[in-house]
Amino acid sequence: xxxxxxxxxxxxxxxxxxxxxxxxxxxxxxxxxxxxxxxxxxxxxxxxxxxxxxxxxxxxxxxxxxxxxxxxxxxxxxxxxxxxxxxxxxxxxxxxxxxxxxxxxxxxxxxxxxxxxxxxxxxxxxxxxxxxxxxxxxxxxxxxxxxxxxxxxxxxxxxxxxxxxxxxxxxxxxxxxxxxxxxxxxxxxxxxxxxxxxxxxxxxxxxxxxxxxxxxxxxxxxxxxxxxxxxxxxxxxxxxxxxxxxxxxxxxxxxxxxxxxxxxxxxxxxxxxxxxxxxxxxxxxxxxxxxxxxxxxxxxxxxxxxxxxxxxxxxxxxxxxxxxxxxxxxxxxxxxxxxxxxxxxxxxxxxxxxxxxxxxxxxxxxxx
Ligand SMILES: NC(=O)C1=CN([C@@H]2O[C@H](COP(=O)(O)OP(=O)(O)OC[C@H]3O[C@@H](n4cnc5c(N)ncnc54)[C@H](O)[C@@H]3O)[C@@H](O)[C@H]2O)C=CC1
Ligand SMILES: O=C(O)C(=O)Cc1ccc(O)cc1
Numbered sequence: 328x329x330x331x332x333x334x335x336x337x338x339x340x341x342x343x344x345x346x347x348x349x350x351x352x353x354x355x356x357x358x359x360x361x362x363x364x365x366x367x368x369x370x371x372x373x374x375x376x377x378x379x380x381x382x383x384x385x386x387x388x389x390x391x392x393x394x395x396x397x398x399x400x401x402x403x404x405x406x407x408x409x410x411x412x413x414x415x416x417x418x419x420x421x422x423x424x425x426x427x428x429x430x431x432x433x434x435x436x437x438x439x440x441x442x443x444x445x446x447x448x449x450x451x452x453x454x455x456x457x458x459x460x461x462x463x464x465x466x467x468x469x470x471x472x473x474x475x476x477x478x479x480x481x482x483x484x485x486x487x488x489x490x491x492x493x494x495x496x497x498x499x500x501x502x503x504x505x506x507x508x509x510x511x512x513x514x515x516x517x518x519x520x521x522x523x524x525x526x527x528x529x530x531x532x533x534x535x536x537x538x539x540x541x542x543x544x545x546x547x548x549x550x551x552x553x554x555x556x557x558x559x560x561x562x563x564x565x566x567x568x569x570x571x572x573x574x575x576x577x578x579x580x581x582x583x584x585x586x587x588x589x590x591x592x593x594x595x596x597x598x599x600x601x602x603x604x605x606x607x608x609x610x611x612x613x614x615x616x617x618x619x620x621x622x623x624x625x626x627x628x629x630x631x632x633x634x635x636x637x638x639x640x641x642x643x644x645x646x647x648x649x650x651x652x653x654x655x656x657x658x659x660x661x662x663x664x665x666x667x668x669x670x671x672x673x674x675x676x677x678x679x680x681x682x683x684x685x686x687x688x689x690x691x692x693x694x695x
Pocket of ligand 2: 421422445446447448449509510
C-alpha cells in the first residue's frame with residue numbers, strides 16, 4: 328500500500344456496511360479525510376466509532392463519493408449523489424454493473440461516474456465485520472461507461488490502488504458475465520449444496536471434513552444481499568447455470584442407470600464420472616495464484632497441531648526458522664479431537680525439506 332494516498336479527499340462513503348466501512352478504514356489510515364453516511368444511524372455511528380471517518384453533517388462538499396449500498400438501490404443513490412454534489416466524482420462498488428451503468432448513463436452528469444467492483448468480501452455484512460486490509464492484493468474492476476471522463480477514471484483507479492487492490496478494467500456486460508462464472512454461480516452452488524445438509528442426521532454431519540467445509544463456506548453469506556445481486560445478474564447467471572445443470576443431469580442419468588441395471592457397473596457410468604473429474608482438474612488448475620498472477624502449483628504439507636494456545640504460533644515460527652515461505656494455509660478440525668490438521672502450502676521443491684525439518688522438531692507430518 329502506498330504511504331501517501333493519491334486519492335484526493337474529502338471522500339464521502341454512502342453506505343457504511345462491510346465494504347463501505349472497509350474502504351473508509353483503509354483511506355482513513357492513509358490520512359485521507361472520510362465522511363460517513365448511511366440510512367441506518369447505527370451503521371453510520373458504528374463505522375465512525377471504528378475509526379472509519381466522521382459522520383457526514385450535510386454541509387460540506389466531497390471530492391469523491393463512494394456508493395456502497397446494496398446493488399438494487401445503487402443506481403438511484405449514484406444519480407442522487409451526482410445531483411447533490413455537482414463537482415464530485417462518483418463511483419459505486421456494487422457486485423453487478425450492467426443494471427447500474429444502464430441507469431446512470433442516462434444522467435446528464437454521467438461523465439463524473441465510473442463504476443467499480445472490488446473482488447473481495449466476507450460472508451458477514453455490516454460495519455462490524457469491516458477490515459482496512461480487505462482489498463490488499465485483491466482484484467478491483469473499474470467499469471467506465473461511454474460517458475466517463477478520463478479524470479473520473481483516474482480517480483477511481485487511484486482509489487483502488489490506494490486501498491491495496493490490483494486494478495483491471497472491463498465493460499459492464501463482460502464484467503457481469505465474468506462474475507457470474509467466478510462468483511455468482513459458485514455462491515448458488517455452495518448454498519444449494521449446503522441446503523442438502525439442513526435435514527441431515529447428526530451422525531452424518533459429524534463426519535464432515537475439509538471437502539464439505541471448502542465447498543460450503545460461502546453458504547453462510549447474507550441472503551438479502553445475495554438475493555439482490557443474483558436478481559440483478561439473472562441473464563449472465565442463467566448462461567453459466569444452464570450448462571452446469573445440463574452436465575449434472577448427464578451425470579445423474581449415468582448414476583440412475585446403475586440403480587436400474589442388473590450389473591453392478593452399467594456401461595458409461597465410470598466414463599461419465601472420470602470425465603467430470605478430469606474436466607474439474609483442468610478447471611481448478613486455471614484459478615490464478617494468490618496475487619492474481621499466473622496459476623502456480625503448490626505442494627501441501629499436513630501437520631497435526633495440538634488444540635492448545637500458542638501451538639500454531641510455534642509451528643509458524645519453526646517453518647520460518649527453516650527459511651520456508653508459507654504460501655497458503657488451511658486447517659481441518661475433527662469433531663471430538665484435540666488436534667487440528669494444518670495444511671501448509673509451500674513451493675513444491677521445499678515440501679520434502681519442510682517435512683523432514685518438522686519431523687525432526689517432533690511434529691507429526693503428513694505429505695499430501
Ligand atoms: N459483501 C461482499 O462480500 C461484497 C459486496 N459488494 C457490494 O458492495 C455493496 C455493499 O455490500 P455490503 O457492504 O456487503 O453490504 P452491507 O449490508 O454490509 O452494507 C450496505 C449498507 O448500505 C446501507 N444503505 C442501504 N441503502 C442506503 C441508502 N439509500 N443510503 C445510505 N445507505 C444505505 C445499509 O443501511 C447498509 O448499512 C453491495 O452493492 C455489494 O454488491 C462488493 C464486493 C464484495
Ligand atoms: O468471490 C469471493 O469469494 C469473494 O471474495 C467475496 C465476494 C463477494 C461478492 C463480491 O461481489 C465480490 C467478492
